[in-house]
Amino acid sequence: MGKDNYFDTQLAFDYLDAEAEKEEKKAKRKTLVQIIKYAVCTASAGLVEFITFTILSEALTMLEGRTVWFITENSLLWFVATAVALFLSIVWNFTINRKFTFKSAGNVPRAMFLAFLFYVPFFPFKLWFNSYMPGYLGIPALVVEVITMLINGVLEFCWQKFVIYRKEADTAPAKHEIGTIGEFGEISVSEPEVSAMQMLDLMRAGVDITEDDKQLKKELKAIESAA
Numbered sequence: 001m002g003k004d005n006y007f008d009t010q011l012a013f014d015y016l017d018a019e020a021e022k023e024e025k026k027a028k029r030k031t032l033v034q035i036i037k038y039a040v041c042t043a044s045a046g047l048v049e050f051i052t053f054t055i056l057s058e059a060l061t062m063l064e065g066r067t068v069w070f071i072t073e074n075s076l077l078w079f080v081a082t083a084v085a086l087f088l089s090i091v092w093n094f095t096i097n098r099k100f101t102f103k104s105a106g107n108v109p110r111a112m113f114l115a116f117l118f119y120v121p122f123f124p125f126k127l128w129f130n131s132y133m134p135g136y137l138g139i140p141a142l143v144v145e146v147i148t149m150l151i152n153g154v155l156e157f158c159w160q161k162f163v164i165y166r167k168e169a170d171t172a173p174a175k176h177e178i179g180t181i182g183e184f185g186e187i188s189v190s191e192p193e194v195s196a197m198q199m200l201d202l203m204r205a206g207v208d209i210t211e212d213d214k215q216l217k218k219e220l221k222a223i224e225s226a227a
Contacts, residue, residue, distance in 0.1 A: 011203055018199075018209045025210065034161065037101040042153050045093035052085035071124045072131045079127075086123065090115060097160060099172075106168030114164045118156060126152070193217065 057077065066076035094115045098104050104111065126148055134141045161169070193213040194202075198220055202209050207219045 011200055014203055015199055015209070018203075022210045034101055035157070038097060038157050038160075039153070041096045041101055042093060042156075044096070045089045046149060048092045049085045049089035052088050053081045056081035056084055071128045074127060074131060082127075083123075086119070086126075090119065093156075098165075102160065102165040102169045103172045104165050104168040104170075105172040106165070111164050111168070115160070118159045122152065122155070194220070 060077055060080060063077040063080060064075075067073050068076045068079050070079065094112060098108075098111060129148055130141065130144055133139070133144045133147075137144075194216050198216075199209055201223060202216060202219055205219070205223050207216070207223075209216060211219075
């Protein structure tokens, strides 16, 4: 058997290690992209909450002067406007994050239930924090609201990523995902951009195969030109 046909097991193990490293890098990039997408979606949900609260505050003037006791004494107008605005914000935030950030095709009622479950302890905390902290700390209520929104954003991202979508993220098939049926019934099949044998050639040439496919294809062309 010629030397050229000899299978080098070390190269195979190196390839597997490189693939594992590549997957780790992809996972880190994926988490970063999720954080960015989540921040954008949550900002839009905050806008929905703000606009709804403003409209209700102007429309429900008949509730002015009344109070309601929930965790602490609150203005009834503020309480109703806050509760409705938060409800619409949760629905909006859940819908767009499920579709665009976590790309889930899991059970919608279950995910929605878990999304609202997060606010069972957080909504009372929000009411108490926003009512008590401005006077206790001597800072404007708007600053306290911003602090609450930041706490809410961080905790809810962790809740969605590690609880709601822990096993359901990226379960919605992409339009042209390999081997899956597309939205019009088509089946997309394509070959990988860099084959396993080409990967072995790259390793023999001392190329870092953890680079992206575009860079690896450039390296392959350089190797072929030099041959």
